[in-house]
Amino acid sequence: MEEKTTTPSHFIRTIIREDKKNGKNDGRVHTRFPPEPNGYLHIGHAKSICLNFGMAEEFDGKCNLRFDDTNPEKEEVEYVESIKEDVRWLGFDWEDREYYASDYFEQLYEFAIELIKKGKAYVDHLTPDQIRKYRGTLTEPGKNSPYRDRTVEENLELFEKMRNGDFGEGECVLRAKIDMASPNINMRDPALYRIKKAHHHRTGDKWVIYPMYDFAHALSDAIEHITHSLCTLEFEDHRPLYDWCVENVSAPSRPVQIEFARLNLSYTVLSKRKLLQLVREKYVDGWDDPRMPTISGFRRRGYTPESVRDFSERIGVAKKDSIVDLSLLEFCLREDLNKRAERRMAVLRPLKVVIENYPEGQTEELDAVNNPEDDSMGMRKVPFSREIYIERTDFMEDPPKKFFRLYPGNEVRLRYAYFITCTDVVKDENGEIIELRCTYDPASRGGNSPDGRKVRGTIHWVSVPHAVDAEVRLYDNLFKKPDPDDVDEGRTFLDNINPNSLEVVNTKAEPAIGEVQAGDNFQFERMGYFVADKKEHTSGKPVFNRSVTLRDTWAKISKK
RNA sequence: UGGGGCGUAGCCAAGCGGUAAGGCAGCGGCCUUUGGAGCCGCGACGCGCAGGUUCGAAUCCUGCCGCCCCAGCCA
Numbered sequence: 001m002e003e004k005t006t007t008p009s010h011f012i013r014t015i016i017r018e019d020k021k022n023g024k025n026d027g028r029v030h031t032r033f034p035p036e037p038n039g040y041l042h043i044g045h046a047k048s049i050c051l052n053f054g055m056a057e058e059f060d061g062k063c064n065l066r067f068d069d070t071n072p073e074k075e076e077v078e079y080v081e082s083i084k085e086d087v088r089w090l091g092f093d094w095e096d097r098e099y100y101a102s103d104y105f106e107q108l109y110e111f112a113i114e115l116i117k118k119g120k121a122y123v124d125h126l127t128p129d130q131i132r133k134y135r136g137t138l139t140e141p142g143k144n145s146p147y148r149d150r151t152v153e154e155n156l157e158l159f160e161k162m163r164n165g166d167f168g169e170g171e172c173v174l175r176a177k178i179d180m181a182s183p184n185i186n187m188r189d190p191a192l193y194r195i196k197k198a199h200h201h202r203t204g205d206k207w208v209i210y211p212m213y214d215f216a217h218a219l220s221d222a223i224e225h226i227t228h229s230l231c232t233l234e235f236e237d238h239r240p241l242y243d244w245c246v247e248n249v250s251a252p253s254r255p256v257q258i259e260f261a262r263l264n265l266s267y268t269v270l271s272k273r274k275l276l277q278l279v280r281e282k283y284v285d286g287w288d289d290p291r292m293p294t295i296s297g298f299r300r301r302g303y304t305p306e307s308v309r310d311f312s313e314r315i316g317v318a319k320k321d322s323i324v325d326l327s328l329l330e331f332c333l334r335e336d337l338n339k340r341a342e343r344r345m346a347v348l349r350p351l352k353v354v355i356e357n358y359p360e361g362q363t364e365e366l367d368a369v370n371n372p373e374d375d376s377m378g379m380r381k382v383p384f385s386r387e388i389y390i391e392r393t394d395f396m397e398d399p400p401k402k403f404f405r406l407y408p409g410n411e412v413r414l415r416y417a418y419f420i421t422c423t424d425v426v427k428d429e430n431g432e433i434i435e436l437r438c439t440y441d442p443a444s445r446g447g448n449s450p451d452g453r454k455v456r457g458t459i460h461w462v463s464v465p466h467a468v469d470a471e472v473r474l475y476d477n478l479f480k481k482p483d484p485d486d487v488d489e490g491r492t493f494l495d496n497i498n499p500n501s502l503e504v505v506n507t508k509a510e511p512a513i514g515e516v517q518a519g520d521n522f523q524f525e526r527m528g529y530f531v532a533d534k535k536e537h538t539s540g541k542p543v544f545n546r547s548v549t550l551r552d553t554w555a556k557i558s559k560k
Numbered sequence: 561u562g563g564g565g566c567g568u569a570g571c572c573a574a575g576c577g578g579u580a581a582g583g584c585a586g587c588g589g590c591c592u593u594u595g596g597a598g599c600c601g602c603g604a605c606g607c608g609c610a611g612g613u614u615c616g617a618a619u620c621c622u623g624c625c626g627c628c629c630c631a632g633c634c635a
Binding site: 036128240319415 | 561562563564565566567570571572573574583584585586592593594595597598617627628629630631632633634635
C-alpha cells in the first residue's frame with residue numbers, strides 16, 4: 001500500500017515482526033508511551049513516540065498514552081496538558097487509552113500485599129542512609145537488613161500502617177526481598193513503596209505511599225496488556241527487576257521490555273534537568289522558546305510534524321549511543337517546506353535603492369509564483385516602484401571574485417522584475433552606505449531581456465512605498481559547541497551557551513505578508529524558512545521566527 | 561574493576577559465513593529568474609585491535625582495548 005519500500009529495518013521491528021509471525025500474544029501488538037509529567041517533551045521523546053505509535057500502526061496494534069505519575073513532588077497538570085498537545089501535534093492518536101499509573105494505585109497496592117504474603121517483600125525501618133550502606137558497592141555485596149525477616153503478619157500490619165499515614169516520610173519503606181548479594185545492584189532488595197506526604201495532581205491527598213518506578217511501571221504494563229515495552233538503554237539492567245515484578249505477582253499479562261538508545265542531538269542538550277534549568281534560570285524564554293529542543297520549541301520555531309516524524313524514521317533505532325547531526329533535522333525540515341511553503345520576498349536588513357530612470361510616482365504589479373516546486377500553488381502580484389529595498393548583503397562596493405550580486409557597474413536581476421545596474425553609491429558623513437543609485441532596463445520586465453543578455457545574479461527586493469514592517473527573529477544554535485557538555489574543569493554546559501542565539505531585526509516585506517495567519521510557514525526567498533509566531537504575530541504587527549536558513553553555497557565560497 | 565550494554569566513513573545506519581546498502585554532512589560538475597530546489601559523480605582496499613577456525617569472516621571462536629549505564633525512599 002505504501003509506495004515507500006525503503007523503510008529501514010531495525011532490531012525492534014524485527015522482533016515484533018517475528019513475534020507476530022509466531023503468534024505470540026495471539027498476534028497482538030500493544031505498545032505505550034509512558035512519560036512522567038515532570039517537564040515538557042523534547043525531540044528525544046519524539047523519537048520514542050514515533051517508535052511506539054509507529055510500531056503499533058505498522059503492526060495493526062494499539063499504543064497507549066500512559067502518564068507515569070508515581071512521584072507527586074515533581075509532577076504537574078501543566079506538564080500532562082503539554083504532553084498531550086505534543087503527542088497530538090505529532091499526529092498520533094491514543095483514542096480513549098489515556099491512562100495514568102495513579103489509576104492503578106489500588107491495584108498496585110494489592111499486588112504489594114500479594115508479595116508480602118508470599119514472603120517476597122518486607123517493610124524496612126532502616127534509614128535512607130543505612131539502606132545505602134547496607135547496599136554494598138559495585139564490587140562488594142550488600143548485607144541483609146535486620147528487618148528482612150519480619151513475619152508476613154508483621155509486614156502486612158506495618159504496610160497497612162504505612163498506607164494509613166502512621167509513619168513519617170523516610171521512616172520506612174516496602175522492599176522486595178530478592179538478593180542483597182546480586183551483582184546487579186537493582187536486585188539488592190529494591191524499594192517498592194516509599195512514604196511521601198505530598199499532594200498528587202490526580203489522587204490528591206488520598207495516598208501517602210507511592211510505588212517506585214520499577215514496580216509501578218512493570219505492573220502498569222501488565223495491567224494494560226502491553227506486549228512490547230520499549231524503553232531506553234539505561235533501563236537495561238532494570239529488566240531482571242521488571243521481570244521479577246511481573247513474575248512474582250498474579251499479573252494479568254506478561255509484557256517484555258526491549259531497550260534502545262536514546263537520541264542525542266548536536267548543539268543542544270536533551271536532559272530534562274538541564275532543560276528545566278534553562279527555563280527556570282531564564283536562559284531562554286520558556287519551554288517553548290524557539291531555541292529549545294522541546295517539541296513545543298520546535299513547533300514554535302516552525303518545524304512541521306511531518307519533518308519531525310521523517311527525522312525520527314531516518315535516524316534509525318539501535319543500541320549504540322549516538323549523537324545525531326543537527327544538520328539531518330534541518331535537512332528534513334527544508335525538504336518538507338521546500339515542497340509546501342509559499343514563497344515571499346522580505347528584506348531582512350534593508351538598503352534603499354533609487355532607480356533613477358524609473359518614472360517618479362509610477363507603480364506596477366508584477367507576477368510572482370508562489371512555489372516553483374508546485375504550480376498548483378498559483379501566482380501573486382508584487383508591487384514595484386522607483387524606490388526599493390534590497391538586502392545589505394547583496395551589495396558590495398569592492399566585491400571579491402565570484403560575487404555575482406550588486407556592485408558598482410554590475411547588472412543583476414531583481415526577481416520577477418527588471419535588470420538593474422548600479423551607478424552610484426551614496427554615503428553619510430561616516431562613510432556608511434545609506435543608499436544606492438541604479439538604472440533599470442525597461443525591456444527586461446519580468447526578469448528577462450529580449451536581447452538574450454544574461455546576468456549572473458538574482459536578488460530579492462521590496463518596494464519602499466508598499467513595504468510592510470515586520471519583526472523577524474533570527475535564531476541560531478543555543479550552544480556554541482556540538483557537545484555542550486564538553487567543558488573544562490569547574491565549568492558547566494551553561495558556559496557553552498551561544499550569546500548570539502537570537503538576533504531581532506526590523507525587516508521590510510512585500511504587502512502580501514500582511515495577510516498571513518499565525519503559524520503559517522513561508523520561505524522568504526534566498527533567506528530561509530520562516531513562520532509567523534504563534535504567540536505574538538498579528539496582522540497589525542507581523543512577527544516571524546526563522547525556522548532554518550536555506551542552504552547557503554555562497555557562504556561557503558566566501559569563506560574560502 | 562562487580563554487573564549490564566555498545567564499538568561498520570565526519571554523523572547516523574544496514575549487514576547475521578560468500579567477498580561493505582542507504583541517508584545527512586563534505587567535495588566536484590550540470591542546470592537554474594532563489595549562489596534555493598533538482599540532476600550526475602566522488603568516500604571504508606576496510607568493519608575497535610590482535611590472533612584463530614574456514615576454500616572464504618564485519619559476520620564464528622579466543623584474548624585484549626575503548627566508550628556508555630548502574631551504588632535515589634527519581635524516572
